[in-house]
Amino acid sequence: MIAPLIQSKTKDPGIVVVDDNGIHAISLLSGHLGGANRLAHEIGTLINARPVITTATDVNRLPSIDMLAQENNLYIENPIAIKHVNMAFLNNIAMDVHDPLNFIQTQIPKRFISSPNLPTQGTGVICTWKRIKVPRETLVLRPRILSVGIGCNRNTPVEELHRFLMAVLDSEHLSLNSVFTLATTEVKKDEVGLLSLAVMLDLPLIFYDNNQLNAVDTIETPSKMVEKHLGVKSVCEAAAILGAGKGRLIVPKKKNKDVTIAVALKE
DSSP: OOGGGOOOTTTOOOEEEEOTTSOEEEEEEOSSTTOHHHHHHHHHHHHTOEEEOOOHHHHTTOOOHHHHHHHTTEEESOGGGHHHHHHHHHTTOOEEEEOTTOSSGGGSOGGGEEESSOOOSSSEEEEOSBOOOOOTTEEEEEEOOEEEEEEEOTTOOHHHHHHHHHHHHHHTTBOGGGEEEEEEEGGGTTOHHHHHHHHHHTOOEEEEOHHHHHTOOOOSSOOHHHHHHHSOSOSHHHHHHHHTTSOEEEEEEEEOSSEEEEEEEOO
16 A cells, blocks of 8 residues: 555655554554654554554664664765664674764764775765765765755846855855755845745744844955845855854855855854
8 A cells, every 4th residue: 555655765654554453563664764663662552552663773772874864863864874883783883874964973882983984885875065085885974964045136047046055055065954944134025936945945034124134244355235235244254144143154255246155154
């Protein structure tokens, strides 16, 4: 019944099968990311059934990299590599784990980490907002820590906003999967292109008033033109910094004829 509906490890819901007499609660599909293993235990507690868990890392009492990623709100960019990392855990093999901001490496037993270097061959893990070329077997995790500040001329099409955003991220080697919010001035609350961009990317769009934008004292490229027309020294840089919780600006204002974009790293 469910076979035609199954899509992928990162999209499938957890499915648990319970027999007619309520003796067994069997984790059938998506035990980790979908939560079926957890659900099987919950059902077992509720109806006094025996949870049946067959996931290799669980039965061997080992960590699973997909669960660690989920628990730390890390986006899994290449789910196909999950099996390589979990197999390394099962075979007691150490690997390179590159995680400069310590999102996940402190939760991996030390015996599984050979170095904090970027993996150059075989199985490994990287956890970074930067786009870096790694071996196919290396799992790429993205922390959601980038705030994108955007300014634009009135009635700029969503296609132009999206094109320029992707161009900036590409040129700076940043992953879209690490962006957690878009931010701009409250003057743009009715800007159709920006609203559509937020929907397209499934990201929140935060609006800041002039007092909030002018209170940011770490902008790098203030604009006299913007100050003349909107009453603020900066839109995209100030909004990016505010969206990042007064974080660090890592991409100062980039602009074309209609759009300005800046990126800040969450504090």
